[in-house]
Amino acid sequence: MTDRPGATTLHQPDPRVRRVLERAELEGAELIRFLYADHGGVIRGKATSRSRLGERITSGIGHTVAMMAMNMLDQLQDVEHLGPVGEVRIVPDPSTYVALPHAPGAATMLSDLRLPDGSPWAACPRTFLKDAVAALGAEGYLLRAAFEPEFTLGRRLPDPTGGPDRLVPLDDSLCYAGTGFDTAHDYTIKLIRALETQGLRVEHCHPELGPGQQELSVHHATALRAADNHVLYRETVRGVAMRMAMWASLAPKPLPEQAGNGAHLHLSLWRDGVNVFGDDGVRGWFIGGLLAHLPALTALTCGSVNSFRRLTPRVWAGAYAVHGHDNREAAVRVCSPVGELGEPNLELKPSDSSANPYLSLGAVIHAGLDGIRRRLDPGEPVGVDPGTVPGRYPRLPTSLDEALDALEADETLMEALGPLRRDAYLAVKRSEAAAFAGRDAAYECFQHLRVF
Incomplete structure (x- = not known):
């Protein structure tokens, strides 16, 4: 077993992940956006293709820690531990999966920012609310x-x-x-x-x-x-x-x-x-x-x-x-x-x-x-x-x-x-x-x- 969100065992796939993969296939979602809100209040994110969704929904998408020191004018601020060194993962919550009617061919999930080992990150806003x-x-x-x-x-x-x-x-x-x-x-x-x-x-x-x-x-x-x-x-x-x-x-x-x-x-x-x-x-x-x-x-x-x-x-x-x-x-x-x-x-x-x-x-x-x-x-x-x-x-x-x-x-x-x-x-x-x-x-x- 692993602590990584959405992770699966060899014999017990997470049913939430399976449902997301099935929906993405049936609905023809070519790009799935992993969204989060930053400290400037801006909605940001990255997207995966449907062909890589099964992997990315568990591993997340790599992301520099520095983005949580970016203001709404895209000016990077000098904050200790939020510079060029360091990595987090944008890890989606499968229960939030929705197709985007206003963007045909796209879907989205709301996401947590987690450390590479899957544990919570101290600068993740969604974790703060949790x-x-x-x-x-x-x-x-x-x-x-x-x-x-x-x-x-x-x-x-x-x-x-x-x-x-x-x-x-x-x-x-x-x-x-x-x-x-x-x-x-x-x-x-x-x-x-x-x-x-x-x-x-x-x-x-x-x-x-x-x-x-x-x-x-x-x-x-x-x-x-x-x-x-x-x-x-x-x-x-x-x-x-x-x-x-x-x-x-x-x-x-x-x-x-x-x-x-x-x-x-x-x-x-x-x-x-x-x-x-x-x-x-x-x-x-x-x-x-x-x-x-x-x-x-x-x-x-x-x-x-x-x-x-x-x-x-x-x-x-x-x-x-x-x-x-x-x-x-x-x-x-x-x-x-x-x-x-x-x-x-x-x-x-x-x-x-x-x-x-x-x-x-x-x-x-x-x-x-x-x-x-x-x-x-x-x-x-x-x-x-x-x-x-x-x-x-x-x-x-x-x-x-x-x-x-x-x-x-x-x-x-x-x-x-x-x-x-x-x-x-x-x-x-x-x-x-x-x-x-x-x-x-x-x-x-x-x-x-x-x-x-």
Whole structure:
């Protein structure tokens, strides 16, 4: 026997691997992408041909350790143990195999970064979330989650003055307006079909506030699956647009004068089949943990310079470290259950798609679990727009550097991240803050809309 993920014995082939090989053959997948999310929040990966899939699904594909020191501008940072010497393997999770409807002939699997002997690597984001889920499980809890993403749909055109490319929105419809449904209809139907084919059950969809802005949510899942789903969602939103000669951006603020794109994080906590967020005590402690760590959490849930262009008061982004029942200006909203089958859940509003979803959700779990263990009091819920009462409520960080300072000072989250991961993340994100310092909004927004 071997500890390598997906490994087989001579007489007992892993049935998950066998099913993947059969599906790839039946569906005609010529290339299978092994995807992961890096410290810059970028979705990266390598692909194997179908003829080599049987080998690569167990061995993984070789990868330099240095890639986890790369920022979103493809600038390599100087991080100890993440240089030219060293190798990891991109090892796919067979249970995540899906054909890609928007890329005929291709399929994908979400992947872990592992050492050559198959053991976990200390800089793997997906492993960080797995460990957080295990810590929560050791206390008897299971988290279900869903990201609620927004994106801007349009076309990427050259700037007539020679500046960076522009994102020209598909329409100028109003929020929730019927014209927004109609102008984006063909794209939206293709997107829904592509998501459903990959096992992402669509909940609802509507035109949002800004020109070309759309919101489409998928059903909640267990924490790891929710993060995997968000990677697939990001890839599919953009892939479908590209095949229709359009451009879709999930960047927090792709157009500086227009509404920003959030990816609000919805959470429910379960024990023995019961949603314990129906209990004011457990829910309150979890909220207390989120609020206690929220300044540091924003460095992970709002993971880019562009995030803080969105995270401002009076735009429903949750710029204040408060909680409230159905308060859409509070960072943590206690959501009213919808319908007879609705379940209590929390919405974390300072969250967007430039974040690495594995690091983001893993850190949220650690923060909430700390609140439960220490029975942290969240304080009184806020029933007003906190921005209307200047100076009364704590404001969240206003820049990526400020959020990173808070993260470095947060012992709980720094310990959870571990030495290699935290050193790499801080180096990558500090470099991004420095790279955009002094640059204008057009440059910043362009770089983010082309990546996210």
